[in-house]
Amino acid sequence: MTGDPVEAVERALEALGADPWNAFLHVDAEGARLRARDVARQALSKAPLAGLVVSIKDNLARASMPMTCGSRHLAHYRPPYTATCVARLEAAGAVVLGKTNMDEFAAGSSGENSAFGPTRNPRDLERVPGGSSSGAGASVAAGVVPLALGSDTGGSVRAPAAFCGVAALKPTYGLVSRHGLGDLAMSLEGPAPLAADVRGLALMLDAIAGPDPHDAAMARAKSSGRGFAEGLDEAAPDALRVGVPREFFEGVAPDVARLVRAALGRLEAKGATLVEVSLPSLRHALSAYYVLNYAELASAMARYDGVRYGDAEAGRAGFGAEVKRRILLGTFVTSREERRLWYEAALRARAEVARDYARALADVDVLMGPTMPTRAFRLGERAKDPAAMYAADVLTVSANLAGVPAGSVPVRADGLPVGLQVLGRAGEDALVLRAMRAVEALEDIS
């Protein structure tokens, strides 16, 4: 038991106030109070997440709550079932406060593409919180909830974590069930936790990871899906061999590079071994990622036709500009004449990215580098330049192409937060979390 759930819900509602960050699209205050009383009364009070309040990204189904995916197209949709990962969080004693804001259908890097208005960064209200799990990152950074469940397609929890100064982990593809996730790009994405600290991530992963017959991709996961919190503090820095890909620092803002290198220096001073490695295909990862993202999104969006799902009156013309761009580009890159040049080329590049990761990780435990190439930028700064917006994802998308675990942990920084990214071999999420904890312990910034 980590605290009184009823008091925890009241504290969360007080911290949320009028939600100046536009972090939530739906708050279920009465439902949360009822649920907290249930948790306190029942055997759940001894459950691992009892007393912890959690926010859920609005592309994850929770029966009885709306699910908009940040789109007006789904403004009136209520799912008839609960996503596996959400049900597992609740079974572990967590209380869901509500659904968080996000870029429409997770198509965005800044949190500005929601049909319900942009999310604002709690560290600076004039800046973006990062996306697409923008409300999830803001809800933790603002101190409303200690835990948030988002999803990561190409950096969608790591960007908000880096920009808002919290921790996040994109698990190995297939470790957490996608059942109940409104999908954008099914081969790249999955539910992913954000938390105030690394221990929170591990506790959440213990609750949500593991096989689910509703998700065929689970068979690919190698991890057993348990024991992430156990042994978290056993990560002695002097036992860590850290690969530092030189490409992770190319084109990165000098102040971000300096702060991440300083953190790596502190880790080395504590006994970690740093080894320079290379991921040559990283230069092509962004284009390969986006081509595949477009192709998969265009296919996924076909169901939102106003008959099966969506608002028939608004029609497909009601999608936001970024979703339209991606549908058009997905149609383009998979068209008969263009498929070889784009879609098939991206598949080949993706395979090379995975091979590069295997080579780079052959003699080290984890890889480390910056999470984002810059600190949080100003709202509207890149809104009219999609290519510049995509460039924000340059350091995060390769983990999704390769299906490997990747987390972001804040490092000591003056002013706006900076995230350090930790990546590992597929199935070694526990090792990634331990390495993140080792960085967190050194940084002492909380």
Place this chain on the structure above:
Amino acid sequence: MDKFHLLASGGMSGLGPEDVQRLARLARLGLTPAESAVLAVDLDAIVSSFSSLAAFAETLPAAPERAPAPLREDIERLAPSEVVEAIVRAAPRVDASTGAVRAKGAL
């Protein structure tokens, strides 16, 4: 010079408003002419910025481990009569004398 070589040599994609309108029709996405014009500029810039991808893929030593799954447009549409036959084949059978429904294959 085909589009690939044009892109590989650093040229622009050549995607214009008419291409965008054609893509929008394929995707059943209603666009106004003004939207098409703006999106054409965006798409041209994005596609051009990804122009080195195909050239990079050509340098890779191995083909993809698995061929990509057939795309929606490659799947032949069934003729209406074939659809009806498929539904009838899959449907449970009814005993006309009693009205009892038997599972497929139980007759």
